[in-house]
Amino acid sequence: MSTPLISVHGLCKSFPGVRALHNVRFELLAGEVHAVMGENGAGKSTLMKILAGVYRKDSGDIVYDGVGVDFPSPREAQAAGIGIIHQELQLMNHLTVAQNIFIGREPRKAFGLLLDEDRLNRQAAELLGQLNLAIDPRTTVGGLTVAKQQMVEIAKALSFNSRVLIMDEPTAALNNREIAELFKMIRALKARGVGIVYISHKMDELKQISDRVTVLRDGEYVATVPTAETTIETIIGMMVGRSLSDARLVGAAPAGDIALEVRKLNCGPLVRDVSFTLRKGEILGFAGLMGAGRTEVARAIFGADAVPSGEIRVNNRQVTIRTPAHAVANGIGYLSEDRKRFGLATGMDVESNVVMSNLANYLAMKVMLRKRAIRDTAGRFIRMLNIRTPSASQEVRLLSGGNQQKIVIAKWLDRDCDILFFDEPTRGIDIGAKNEIYRLLRALADQGKAIVMISSELPEVIRMSDRIVVMCEGRITGELSPDEATQERIMQLATQRDTMEGRLTA
Amino acid sequence: MSDPALVKDHKDGIAASGSGAVAALRRRLLGPAALQKLLAFASLVLLLIYFSFASPAFMQTDNMINILQATAVNGVLAIASTFVIITAGIDLSVGTLMTFCAVMAGVFLTYWELPMWTGIVAAILTGALSGALSGAVITKMKVPPFIATLGMMLVLKGLALVVSGSKPIYFSNTENFSMISQDSLLGVLVPDLPIPNAALILIVMAVLASIVLNRTALGRYTFAIGSNEEAVRLSGVNVDRWKIVIYGLGGAICGVAGLLLASRINSAQPALGQGYELDAIAAVVIGGTSLSGGTGTILGTIIGAFIMSVLTNGLRILSVAQEWQFVVTGIIIILAVYADMLRRKRG
Numbered sequence: 001m002s003t004p005l006i007s008v009h010g011l012c013k014s015f016p017g018v019r020a021l022h023n024v025r026f027e028l029l030a031g032e033v034h035a036v037m038g039e040n041g042a043g044k045s046t047l048m049k050i051l052a053g054v055y056r057k058d059s060g061d062i063v064y065d066g067v068g069v070d071f072p073s074p075r076e077a078q079a080a081g082i083g084i085i086h087q088e089l090q091l092m093n094h095l096t097v098a099q100n101i102f103i104g105r106e107p108r109k110a111f112g113l114l115l116d117e118d119r120l121n122r123q124a125a126e127l128l129g130q131l132n133l134a135i136d137p138r139t140t141v142g143g144l145t146v147a148k149q150q151m152v153e154i155a156k157a158l159s160f161n162s163r164v165l166i167m168d169e170p171t172a173a174l175n176n177r178e179i180a181e182l183f184k185m186i187r188a189l190k191a192r193g194v195g196i197v198y199i200s201h202k203m204d205e206l207k208q209i210s211d212r213v214t215v216l217r218d219g220e221y222v223a224t225v226p227t228a229e230t231t232i233e234t235i236i237g238m239m240v241g242r243s244l245s246d247a248r249l250v251g252a253a254p255a256g257d258i259a260l261e262v263r264k265l266n267c268g269p270l271v272r273d274v275s276f277t278l279r280k281g282e283i284l285g286f287a288g289l290m291g292a293g294r295t296e297v298a299r300a301i302f303g304a305d306a307v308p309s310g311e312i313r314v315n316n317r318q319v320t321i322r323t324p325a326h327a328v329a330n331g332i333g334y335l336s337e338d339r340k341r342f343g344l345a346t347g348m349d350v351e352s353n354v355v356m357s358n359l360a361n362y363l364a365m366k367v368m369l370r371k372r373a374i375r376d377t378a379g380r381f382i383r384m385l386n387i388r389t390p391s392a393s394q395e396v397r398l399l400s401g402g403n404q405q406k407i408v409i410a411k412w413l414d415r416d417c418d419i420l421f422f423d424e425p426t427r428g429i430d431i432g433a434k435n436e437i438y439r440l441l442r443a444l445a446d447q448g449k450a451i452v453m454i455s456s457e458l459p460e461v462i463r464m465s466d467r468i469v470v471m472c473e474g475r476i477t478g479e480l481s482p483d484e485a486t487q488e489r490i491m492q493l494a495t496q497r498d499t500m501e502g503r504l505t506a
Numbered sequence: 507m508s509d510p511a512l513v514k515d516h517k518d519g520i521a522a523s524g525s526g527a528v529a530a531l532r533r534r535l536l537g538p539a540a541l542q543k544l545l546a547f548a549s550l551v552l553l554l555i556y557f558s559f560a561s562p563a564f565m566q567t568d569n570m571i572n573i574l575q576a577t578a579v580n581g582v583l584a585i586a587s588t589f590v591i592i593t594a595g596i597d598l599s600v601g602t603l604m605t606f607c608a609v610m611a612g613v614f615l616t617y618w619e620l621p622m623w624t625g626i627v628a629a630i631l632t633g634a635l636s637g638a639l640s641g642a643v644i645t646k647m648k649v650p651p652f653i654a655t656l657g658m659m660l661v662l663k664g665l666a667l668v669v670s671g672s673k674p675i676y677f678s679n680t681e682n683f684s685m686i687s688q689d690s691l692l693g694v695l696v697p698d699l700p701i702p703n704a705a706l707i708l709i710v711m712a713v714l715a716s717i718v719l720n721r722t723a724l725g726r727y728t729f730a731i732g733s734n735e736e737a738v739r740l741s742g743v744n745v746d747r748w749k750i751v752i753y754g755l756g757g758a759i760c761g762v763a764g765l766l767l768a769s770r771i772n773s774a775q776p777a778l779g780q781g782y783e784l785d786a787i788a789a790v791v792i793g794g795t796s797l798s799g800g801t802g803t804i805l806g807t808i809i810g811a812f813i814m815s816v817l818t819n820g821l822r823i824l825s826v827a828q829e830w831q832f833v834v835t836g837i838i839i840i841l842a843v844y845a846d847m848l849r850r851k852r853g
Contacts, residue, residue: 075742094800104743123582
């Protein structure tokens with residue numbers, strides 16, 4: 001066995017109120033893809049950020065290439081050959097692709113006074129060409145799709161000739177074709193001897209791409225196992241400390257009256273003649289590829305964008321929804337796929353966020369905040385949803401993704417919305433917390449809430465939904481019952497691009 | 507949203523990268539930034555036409571020179587503000603820093619009797635140091651730019667009064683000092699074009715600033731920091747150092763504005779200066795630079811500065827009372843930014 005590229009021993013790190021890592025071990029070989037798994041707040045991201053110089057360790061040893069290191073900033077880590085792709089994309093949207101890739105390393109001319117923009121673009125084009133990416137280096141990054149932005153991040157990390165590449169959920173926003181391309185890229189890097197640390201919650205991916213798996217739980221090291229010889233159930237068991245079933249979550253009672261009826265909804269190119277019904281007590285799955293218009297349908301019904309044409313009936317009564325406030329007044333809630341941007345005030349504490357959209361109910365004499373009532377409500381939801389936080393006054397940004405998602409759910413539950421749109425409710429959430437969210441959605445449906453779940457993960461849609469609607473390019477291309485829904489059948493409907501040519505020439 | 511673009515990109519991605527230069531040119535000419543400049547420029551032309559018809563006194567050579575003189579000072583200050591605002595920061599101290607630099611120029615030239623060019627360089631360095639100090643307070647002490655520069659605004663206002671003994675300093679030892687701004691090099695060469703040096707200096711500053719902003723690393727980091735500071739930091743760039751440099755550069759440019767002002771009135775007036783920072787910020791914003799950072803152009807700022815001074819001058823010529831001038835100017839600023847918001851929403 002060769003000497004490890006990175007070996008970590010006894011690593012500890014604490015944040016105010018949270019012990020993020022305690023006595024953690026980790027080892028990475030050259031030419032290895034090493035997956036790091038763990039539940040919400042298990043410490044994966046913290047470990048990665050310490051390796052990449054974003055955080056400083058409290059104690060412990062990190063040996064890189066035979067030398068003890070403690071990178072004071074990402075700059076040193078990068079210079080040493082450790083690159084990281086963060087889960088939240090870290091790009092400058094106003095700059096071009098080439099400018100983003102070479103930020104801090106711009107080629108110069110005129111004795112170093114001026115930037116050599118031509119050389120910059122040429123180098124970027126070369127790099128993108130090597131990676132088989134059809135992206136114009138002069139394009140402004142803000143105008144690219146999330147998937148392409150992710151590719152730019154990867155190109156940027158690779159441009160450092162990194163010997164270690166850390167990828168934190170690189171496939172969260174990619175479709176299957178793009179994932180296949182990414183994996184091809186990863187295998188090529190492996191062959192060059194690059195060590196890759198890979199964080200993902202998608203089990204099938206780990207089986208495909210990783211050589212070894214290290215499991216963390218609650219900030220502590222559990223085990224390192226070879227992927228090929230270990231079953232997914234075993235890994236999940238190590239992560240959560242118990243085993244989980246993959247069985248469908250079926251409702252306790254048949255669906256009730258129609259809660260929401262949408263007829264001939266039109267709004268821009270991605271919502272075209274959309275009609276569906278949603279009953280009380282059911283979970284309606286919305287499947288489709290990224291950009292199929294599912295989010296746009298939810299946002300149109302929620303009044304978040306331009307006013308759509310068509311008919312929306314809530315509890316058999318026609319309604320006009322022009323703004324999110326109208327939607328909420330009609331009992332419709334929308335949980336955005338982008339929690340940080342649209343769902344939470346991350347700089348504020350848990351209790352403030354929970355009561356945020358329902359503050360009128362927590363006022364004494366219509367002006368003064370009833371602190372005690374707010375704290376009680378927050379405490380109730382923390383127990384009910386099992387939100388892992390030191391206290392109700394913890395800042396939300398310090399919690400993990402799954403716990404943040406639960407706070408968003410608490411917020412809408414407190415608002416008493418009966419029709420809830422969940423947009424990618426488990427994105428970026430680990431498997432243990434996912435199961436909690438699934439049970440929570442089912443419990444809400446059993447209480448009579450009508451739920452739409454938009455999800456790009458097919459197993460999740462099939463497992464959770466009472467009915468599945470599939471979209472492609474703004475249209476509903478089919479509806480499936482759970483019995484007839486297979487991944488193959490859904491993908492077939494999701495790629496039914498019959499109107500494609502007409503629109504491109506129009 | 508993303509799907510059609512994705513499919514399309516995939517199909518003609520290779521072709522697109524080949525015609526990238528053409529696309530870039532098209533973006534430059536017809537892109538949203540260009541449109542904003544066009545909008546601002548059209549407003550400026552409309553203002554000029556309106557005032558020319560409204561008053562025969564407006565389109566006179568003397569009055570045009572007045573406008574150029576007035577724009578030079580505010581324009582140079584606005585250039586300084588542009589850099590800081592593109593980083594998503596703000597500098598409230600540019601007005602009083604300008605005054606402080608003018609007073610220091612008076613100290614260097616009149617009290618210490620330094621040679622003129624030495625004094626000028628020293629005054630500009632004073633500005634650079636002060637700006638860098640603001641930058642250090644913002645980055646090292648982590649005081650938000652609004653507060654840090656509000657503090658610096660008052661500090662500099664006080665120091666200008668202390669150093670000068672609250673009295674104007676006249677440039678009695680340097681006879682040529684007033685020529686910096688008031689003379690017309692161009693008028694000597696082309697008698698029909700008595701454009702004052704102040705305007706030439708504004709043009710030179712604008713060209714230099716454009717080059718720095720668009721073609722140097724400093725400019726690249728100015729945009730990058732305004733676009734996503736954390737991403738720049740994570741890319742291994744020393745963001746603190748660059749921010750100090752950017753505020754320092756802004757300070758140096760304020761020094762130039764101070765010299766222009768002092769030269770124009772041939773004295774350093776320690777009580778002048780507060781309020782200029784708001785005119786400068788207004789010019790920057792009218793010129794299409796976003797207060798949330800990441801975008802902006804020098805040309806836009808210059809057009810914005812001209813809109814401000816033409817408006818002030820034209821209203822005065824039309825004998826609109828000072829009180830109402832404020833009201834009109836305020837409304838124009840709000841409308842300009844509102845138009846920008848509408849455009850962004852549609853685009």
